[in-house]
Amino acid sequence: MRTLDQAGDLKGTKVLMRTDFDVPIEEVTRNEKRETKILEAFRIEKQKETLHYLLDHGASVVLAAHISAVPSFEPLKPQLEQLLGVTFGEDVTLLENTRQNPGEEANDEAFARELVAGCDIYVNNAFAVCHREHASVVAAATLLPAYAGLLIKEETDMLSQFIDAPVQNKVVYIGGAKASTKIPVIEHLIERAEHIAVGGVAANEILAGNTNIDTKNTKLHLPTDFVMDAGIALDIGPESTRSFAALATGASLIVWNGPMGRFEDARFMAGTEAIARAIAASGALSIVGGGDTISAVDALGLLDKFTFVSTGGGAMLAFLAGTQLPGLKALGYYTP
Numbered sequence: 001m002r003t004l005d006q007a008g009d010l011k012g013t014k015v016l017m018r019t020d021f022d023v024p025i026e027e028v029t030r031n032e033k034r035e036t037k038i039l040e041a042f043r044i045e046k047q048k049e050t051l052h053y054l055l056d057h058g059a060s061v062v063l064a065a066h067i068s069a070v071p072s073f074e075p076l077k078p079q080l081e082q083l084l085g086v087t088f089g090e091d092v093t094l095l096e097n098t099r100q101n102p103g104e105e106a107n108d109e110a111f112a113r114e115l116v117a118g119c120d121i122y123v124n125n126a127f128a129v130c131h132r133e134h135a136s137v138v139a140a141a142t143l144l145p146a147y148a149g150l151l152i153k154e155e156t157d158m159l160s161q162f163i164d165a166p167v168q169n170k171v172v173y174i175g176g177a178k179a180s181t182k183i184p185v186i187e188h189l190i191e192r193a194e195h196i197a198v199g200g201v202a203a204n205e206i207l208a209g210n211t212n213i214d215t216k217n218t219k220l221h222l223p224t225d226f227v228m229d230a231g232i233a234l235d236i237g238p239e240s241t242r243s244f245a246a247l248a249t250g251a252s253l254i255v256w257n258g259p260m261g262r263f264e265d266a267r268f269m270a271g272t273e274a275i276a277r278a279i280a281a282s283g284a285l286s287i288v289g290g291g292d293t294i295s296a297v298d299a300l301g302l303l304d305k306f307t308f309v310s311t312g313g314g315a316m317l318a319f320l321a322g323t324q325l326p327g328l329k330a331l332g333y334y335t336p
Ligand code: ADP
Pocket: 175, 176, 177, 178, 179, 199, 200, 201, 204, 233, 234, 235, 257, 258, 259, 260, 261, 262, 263, 264, 289, 290, 291, 292, 293, 294, 313
């Protein structure tokens, strides 16, 4: 992978930096004025290091990003400036929400040319969109010398380290709702981990025989009891929770994506909470990812107990499934 240290002297260069500002927001009305508030700044804070690296090396930076929650970055600019520790002006500018242009999702070269106009190099620091073949992620990287930012380096180092490490004492927890994105991860990691414990909808799908996963594989741990509501399994039961949690105790390396149950409802959060506490207490090197998993762990006040919190939900899963991510390929990186 081409990394920033290979970019040469940055003094006086203009950098197009693909960044990740796709945060949840809240619209509040205060004194009859509508305000747009950033609810979760974790992703933005993860962009700070690379931005300041570029500025400290004498570059000026044009930021390109998308946001799903609102059409425009305009009302968020003061908050972004504060979180990033910069003032938008000559040295740092922010382009408008890339997904407002139909060329973005079409990976349109003409739109990519508009994005890179006047820039000398391209830096991608948005790991969370690397599984997307979009103009600001892929086409733009073909138009200029393209490098991975510090966050992409860190994410790929952590996740590839997990995949490549010896099988022994390596544990994977998978849960959550989007079963179709989780099954390929189980398939790819089952030979590369000692244990895979599956909860959430993914477990229900496997148990219902809706996947090709071999339920007799002794590395695979499926729930044996459930917390039910109206005939639907909405959390793993106490016996499964105990046996899943026990796997963390002996682990040296853990990856977790996906809550074990519908944790937003207190009646179905015991499984998720127990896994979070077991990983936090394990002393293992732990990696957690997924928007909902992170908010569950954060609500328990345990996020800082994890070694690494990935900014990639879908991108992390695609990486762990052994898929080649278009945005990484564009930087010369191939997933293990
Ligand atoms: P992440 O964002 O961490 O990748 P997902 O988006 O795949 O996770 O899934 C999170 C959602 O899965 C949560 O909203 C949670 O309520 C739901 N969920 C987990 N287990 C179940 C279950 N057994 N039945 C229904 N919903 C579930």
